[in-house]
Amino acid sequence: MKMSVDRESVGFIGVGFMGQGMARNLLDKGFALTVMGHRNRKPVEELVAAGAAEATSPRELAARSRVIFLCVTGSAQVESVLKGESGIIAGAQPGTVVVDCSTSDPTVTVRLAQELEAAGLHMADAPLGGTPTQAAQGKLSAMIGATPEVFARIKPACEAWAEKVVHIGPVGDGHKMKLLNNFLSMGYAAIYAEALTLGQKVGITPQTFDSVVRGGRMDCGFYQTFMQYVLERNRDAHKFTLANALKDVRYLESVANAAGIANPVGNAVKNSFAGAVANGKGEDYVPMLSDWIAGLNSVSLVKE
Numbered sequence: 001m002k003m004s005v006d007r008e009s010v011g012f013i014g015v016g017f018m019g020q021g022m023a024r025n026l027l028d029k030g031f032a033l034t035v036m037g038h039r040n041r042k043p044v045e046e047l048v049a050a051g052a053a054e055a056t057s058p059r060e061l062a063a064r065s066r067v068i069f070l071c072v073t074g075s076a077q078v079e080s081v082l083k084g085e086s087g088i089i090a091g092a093q094p095g096t097v098v099v100d101c102s103t104s105d106p107t108v109t110v111r112l113a114q115e116l117e118a119a120g121l122h123m124a125d126a127p128l129g130g131t132p133t134q135a136a137q138g139k140l141s142a143m144i145g146a147t148p149e150v151f152a153r154i155k156p157a158c159e160a161w162a163e164k165v166v167h168i169g170p171v172g173d174g175h176k177m178k179l180l181n182n183f184l185s186m187g188y189a190a191i192y193a194e195a196l197t198l199g200q201k202v203g204i205t206p207q208t209f210d211s212v213v214r215g216g217r218m219d220c221g222f223y224q225t226f227m228q229y230v231l232e233r234n235r236d237a238h239k240f241t242l243a244n245a246l247k248d249v250r251y252l253e254s255v256a257n258a259a260g261i262a263n264p265v266g267n268a269v270k271n272s273f274a275g276a277v278a279n280g281k282g283e284d285y286v287p288m289l290s291d292w293i294a295g296l297n298s299v300s301l302v303k304e
Contacts, residue, residue, distance in 0.1 A: 007031050010157055011065030013058060013081055014102075015043040017239050018128060019071035021135030022101070022161040027051050029138075029160040034064045058082070059091030066093065067157055071101045071128075074247050075108040082112060094120040099154055101126050101142075103182060103244075105251045106175040107258060109145070113171040122150050123171055126158060127178030131225065132239055139163045143181070145174035179255060182248045183266060185222050189245070189286050190272040192226055193293040200299045206230050207303065229287035230301055242289060243282035246273040 009032045012023045020043040026033050033052040037044035048054050055061035058081040062068060068088060070078055078100050082088050088098060098116060100109060104125065113123035124146035134140050141164035144151055151167045158165050168177050199209050210227055213219055228237035249270040256263040276284070276292040284292075294301045 007156065008066040008153070009034070009064060011035070011055070011061040011068040012071070013061065013068070014038070014071035015047060016040070016071065017132040018101075018130075018135045018140075019043075019069075020047065021132060021137070022069070022071065022140070023047055023052065024050060024136065025138040025161040026157060031157060031160060034061050036061050057086040057091075058088045059086045062088040062091035062096065063093070065096065067097045067099065067154055068092070069099045069101055069126075069157075073244065074102055074251070075104040078102055078104055079108070079112060082116070089116070089119050089121065092119075092121050095122070097122045097124060097150055097154055099124045099126050099158075100175075101128055103127050103178050103248050103251070104175050105254060106172040106179070107254070109175050110172040122147075124150050124154055125171060125174035126154070127174050128162075129164075129178075129181060135161065142166065143168050143174045143177045145169060145171045145176075147171070175251075176255065179248060179252045182245075183252050183269070186245050186249055186273065186286070187265065187269045188220075188222055189226060189289055190269045190293075192223070192230075193272070193290040196230060196290050196301055197294045197297050197299060200294065200301055201297060205303070206301050226287045226290075229285070230290055231303075233302070235285065235288075238285055238287050240286050241282060242273055242276050242284050242286060245286055246270065246277050246282075249273060 010026055011034045013036045015023050015035055015037060023035055027050050034055050035044055035047050035052045036055045044054060072078060109125050116123045124144055126142045126144045129141035138161050140162045142158050142162040144167050155165060168174050196206050196209060225238040228234050252266055253270060276289055281292055290301055
């Protein structure tokens with residue numbers, strides 16, 4: 001594909017569930033792309049076959065890129081790829097923008113942004129809304145924290161993989177909004193799991209429950225992917241791990257503590273996930289929280 005001369009070269013670190021689809025959309029829409037993988041070689045090889053270049057370190061990737069997307073687990077991983085002899089800061093050209101698409105701790109994001117500015121670089125946070133399927137389709141949403149100038153630079157690349165791009169405010173505000181969004185979704189998950197368990201215990205099967213909720217005011221996209229697992233046992237209906245969900249609600253707790261507000265519902269949601277993760281369920285996906293809560297109450301949500 002012919003490259004557009006007005007598009008900045010892009011680097012992408014973290015081509016997993018979400019990142020692979022995002023990176024492929026950047027390629028398909030004409031961006032020169034360099035990727036770096038981690039443990040799983042398959043998505044890297046597929047992207048290279050489609051026209052991407054591969055870097056062996058964040059430093060090498062940074063030397064080839066003017067806008068760098070990070071789609072990793074959280075703040076600790078972001079800091080790891082930024083710093084050190086082989087990190088992005090060591091290899092980046094002045095003016096390079098690092099865009100953190102992870103769900104990270106906003107206080108860490110602001111600190112890292114200050115460190116990047118001191119090194120002549122820029123940072124934006126652009127956490128994601130959506131699923132791996134939507135990532136592949138280029139239909140994610142992005143909540144962006146950045147200066148107006150940086151936002152204008154990264155918007156074309158973000159629009160390659162997102163159908164909704166919203167400039168929330170300065171650096172850190174994207175991650176704040178993402179944590180609020182994930183509080184809602186993980187809160188739904190905890191409530192669904194408890195409601196389904198209670199229903200089964202008193203004779204209302206998940207199938208009956210769904211026949212009432214689906215299509216009504218309490219229906220939504222998150223409910224549908226959650227229930228696709230509950231009803232059809234489709235493990236891949238919503239590929240977001242319980243360990244990652246727990247990380248996010250812990251970040252939310254940190255933000256609430258820093259803001260000085262009581263968040264009793266947030267703590268209850270956190271404890272639902274913490275119990276499952278502490279008992280070895282961390283790599284299960286979010287809808288599978290329903291099986292954990294049901295098991296605690298000696299019921300099964302599996303259709304007999």
